[in-house]
Amino acid sequence: MKWDNESIVKQIQTGQGNRQELLERLWTDNLGLIRKIIHKLTGLQYGYPPDREDFEDMEQQAFIGIMDSVQHYDSTRGEKFFTFAYYYIKLSVYRYYDFSGQTLRIPAYMRKRIRDFIGERDRLREKGLPATDEMIQERIGLTDRALRETLLALRKLELQRLDSYLNESDSESGTVLDMIASIENTSETATESVHDRELHELLRSALQELPEPERNVLIARHYQRHSAKHIASEMNCTAQNISRLTKSAYQRIRTGKYGKELSTFLPERASRRAEKRIQEEFKELSEQERDLLI
Template sequence: MNNKPSWGAARRESRGDSYDNIEPLFVELAALAQDDPRREALRTELIDRCLPLAEHIARKFSGRGESFEDLLQIARVGLLAAVDRFDPTRGATFLSFAVPTIMGEVRRHFRDYAWSVRVPRRLKEIQSTIGPAVETLSQRLGRVPRAREVAEELGVDLAEVTQALIARNAYKTSSIDAASDTDEAESGGPSLLDSLGTEDPDFGIVDNYLAVKPLLAALPDREKQVLAMRFFDSMSQEQIARQIGCSQMQVSRILAKTLKSLREQALRD
């Protein structure tokens, strides 16, 4: 007996306020022939459901010298590409594929039309390949990839990928007299100039780093290795335990003891 839900049932189950269960609609879409009259109607339904996602991403990029209306149209183009290119058989969620695809489309617009500060050609070339690489890796991994994974996918140095990502901020300059928040632009909100000279809250992070740096250097090799794997490589305690040949409980004790010692020394100094 075939217990596979019908297309109609899949569509009913996939309706809702989120994108959590939208993949059954893509399975249904892929099963339809190209000339099936139901195909265009289903594609339109998918696009309509995901339009709020394009709007949300467009707002994230507003305030960089481009009008929100233009960004919204570009984000919608990215959404169309995501709907047409998503492969539900790969196991990834649509959201994990659509977000980097749409963001990549918006970033390509800034790359092609809004460079205002001179950026080396090499970084521009790498930056132009990051978007497609992120889309491919997101589909493969089921999540947004890390910079190191993008570098490996492109076959370039991690430092170059990092510099290319930073270079995206050189798309377009903004007046320091303009409102710093686009939502406050019409209401005469504070400008960037108003915030110049104020204390940067990130200075505290720098102070903390300078205080802890010599303490980290003085740690035994094993403690330094465990900290690096946990907080720089984002490894779980189980993964660390397998790597250094001990139990997960021992890793937990090493972390707790080392962090407590660092905290006490930093506060005392």
């Protein structure tokens, strides 16, 4: 029996043999190629410790892409399976990228710097201290240039797209407003593209339709990045009340007059948007930063 990719796929499609074992063989026989595809699409490096978790996530997405490819592959067209599968792997990886809002091409050192920045900001806020950029810069020891680079990368990460809250009525995970960094920064960051500017204006209009308590909770949670515990303390209520107000606010946005229009920003064209974002971000890296991706 032949064991090339096309033969394995045909066996899966016709129900011959154990489907799971055949999929695993298709995966293991082509793992080197798959990892090269992931690196090409995302810049992540297999075996590079800081990229390990992100790369494992991308391998899972690639496997999903391969399963989709098996379902749609037509051997009568004479196309090699992995030539065909590349599209579905790319679609799955970019869809995940778009949903999660990750900036996969940001180097590992910058991701660590962002984590340090956010961690110090949260610690200052929990203590009731002003979490200014300058204060955080001093406490974590950033140069002026490093601070500017960190803020730029952070704002890119925070300019995320609408996600499951417009689709999942009972979900309490994810975000609706995380694509906007903060009230102070939205006028600057949200105008980077027509898409972001339109989404920003639409979200502002949707927020104005909410009752004041719900609007305040969303602003505090997603624009100002306060924890639920901090918001509950400021509003003199329980964390359960904050959760209830948050859930109610999302429900109003979904079913309100802006819900249908907001839903058009969902990632049905995720792969094209994500690919464009990756390309734009890659162009902005310095030569030194690009070398880290090789």
